[in-house]
Amino acid sequence: MHKMKETIVVADGLTKKIVKDIHVNVDKCTGCRACELACSTFHARPKYGFTNPARARIRVIVDELRDVFVPVRAGHYSPTECPGRNAYTINGKTYSECSFCKMACPSRGYFTEPDSGLPIQCDMCESDLQLGEPMCVQVCRADALTYTEREEVEVEATAQKELDAALGRLAEKHGIQKIAEVVDQMSKKHPRRLG
């Protein structure tokens, strides 16, 4: 599942995560596509300056004669085409696999900018911290989209601890001076990678 996480360190080795999600109830979707419009105009620059569902990070996959109405949010980009297009029958309705897939991929036009073809991704409208719920949820009066937030407190095997351990092993093997030289070279060659 594609979910956004906000991480807050609450104590050493303990983090609180707020997991934000949009729950979809396909049975409640009336296919109005207000979510698409609202998403596209919220993310327009200037904000609300245009509408264009083709730029929306949420799309309603519609096949009205098969009673398929599935809102899907934009997930990650996949450069490869999907090999299989299975069909699933759920509650007597047949859905194509594509109906549920969040990937931006070359197989279909969803979730890529219509001009550039670059992939687009749902950011839960986090660019506007005042917003509360994402805009698509706000305009979905049928409650096909509902916003959920839950806290998860985790004992974190933090990335820093992992890095300390890995570098320690490398320093034992190669010596600390050698490691420092390699890191220095890497930072000159790929300045952004270390940024």
Added chain:
Amino acid sequence: MRYAETGYNLEIDLSTGYIERAETDPELTESHLGGQGTAAKILWDRVPPEADPFSPENLLIFSTGMLNGTPVPGANRTSVDTFSPQTNRYSHSLFGGFFGPELKHAGYDKIIITGRAPDLVYLWIRNDTVEIRDAGHLSGLGALETAARIKEELKEPETQVAAIGLAGENRVFMATIEHINSSASRGVGVVMGDKKLKAIAVRGTKDINIARPAELFEICHPMYKEIYDNPNCGDPMAHEDDETFHVDNFAWGNARERRKGYWNKNREAQWTRITEDVRLRWTSCYNCPKDCHQAVSYKGRPVYFQKCFNKLTYAMAAYEEIDFNYDILGATQEYGLDGFSTPQVLAFAVELYEAGILTEEELPEFPPDSAGRFFWLVEKIVRREGIGDTLANGVYHAARQIGRGAEAYDHNSMKKFEQVPLKLGMINYPYFLMYATGEKMNITQIEGSFPQIPIADKQDREKFVEGWEAAPERFKKYYMAWEPRQHPSIEASVNICDWNEIMHYIDDAIGTCAFLSSFRGQFGGRTPYHLFNLPEFISFAAGLDLDSDRLWEIAARNRNLIRALNVRRGLRRRDEKPPADHWKKRDPEMEKKLLDAYYQFKGWNEDGIPTKETLDKLGLGYVSDDFTQRGIFR
């Protein structure tokens, strides 16, 4: 940069295959807005009154409403405008759904179609790429089936399609243009068929620009909740299982009788069960939080969408139950037949048979049961086979072609067009005017802002008027003075008719749904959109500087221009007569006074022709010049 609209029309000549992307004049937007308004201007300029609606020079115009595709919720209606072969007058119908917004995202405000294709074709628009494609393989297919096939062959599942069925292909006068859960009727489908245009498929991925973005979104955002929560807008009757209003007040059969006492709790439970059984879900039009259309799956029928009063029109015309209605809609929606006029044509034919005017000779093997007869007739009509060829011309023409006294059974048409089957007691002054003078052919497209009945209790009436934001002040006065079982004054009646129709002319130019504004004020008076908040929506979206006075003036300009289209085609006072039996008790003397007063109020002469002064004042000098040249002013 143009805002809310694209600034381009798509010009298509089907005779020659000529396709052009034509820039439009922003001044026309300022004077007519868009939709029906600018379409009327194009019809005025380009279709001479002598042109036969069945000639290639007739235009078929698909117009996006000015606010289609903007964030304004519920602004999704596409206007289709042409001249009708049934009435030889201006013909206009709107459909909701998703087509208009998609067309705008493709970069066009209108598609203007002229000519006639040599063979059946469809139009494929994908942004700047426009093709006229062969539709031979789609011939005879159902309207929604056609849409599905086109999307499949184009491999463009997000394409929006408007298509005709077999009825349109065979130039049946009751033919519709179908688009998912919406359809355009009243004479536009037959012209699409005459032009041999099976369908228009459109996919658009361009931006629609907004003039004052933050301000517009700020007023649009609360409308989702306002519209969703407002019990007086949308199609509340569609969601009700209690059908008392329709079955008690509308006439059954060939608009013959009201059946009081037909409805009971037993029947309600039965109908509810059947309806819940066939309903897949409620569906919406683009960017609208209301869900006015049922997706229906009826055994043995493809999935279709039921809208509005179509739920009962066939059942009531045939004296059948709701099960029959769901069954026949499954056939008629794919054939592309209008659910208002078609049932009346069918009931008319059944009456002629029962009266012995039509016999076994015209109706061979005519089934004995009413349901069977309706299905039998539908099949003949959509193929124009035998008697179907005559009935396909609508009640008015069919009655005259059949003769032998059939004319007497044509009792519910007006201006050659089938009216809603309503037969009432006492003449109603504002309704008399709306029926007589309306250009939109169906009362539902004319009535709607002023309540149908007064609230009996004076205090309750006062309370209603206090919060009545939609109403200009004078209507509050008229309403307060209106006691139950009394007629409004002539002055009030004239103004009520004027306001009701003006609100439709606004909606039909900007593309907002009448269920959110012009049609719904009559039930409860609390519409989400009205004369006083629409100017802001339009101004912020399109960058025009409008107030309610200017908006009214534009609507009045459009109304007079459309009047002029019909006047130039011969419409005169003599035509402005509601069906003779629409009310049992008529008042010819008062009717004359009402019509005189209304014409005068509108600045029309006593024959219903807008005067030179009226036209010139509205900036329609080119119309008055034309009228002068043609000797139309007397």
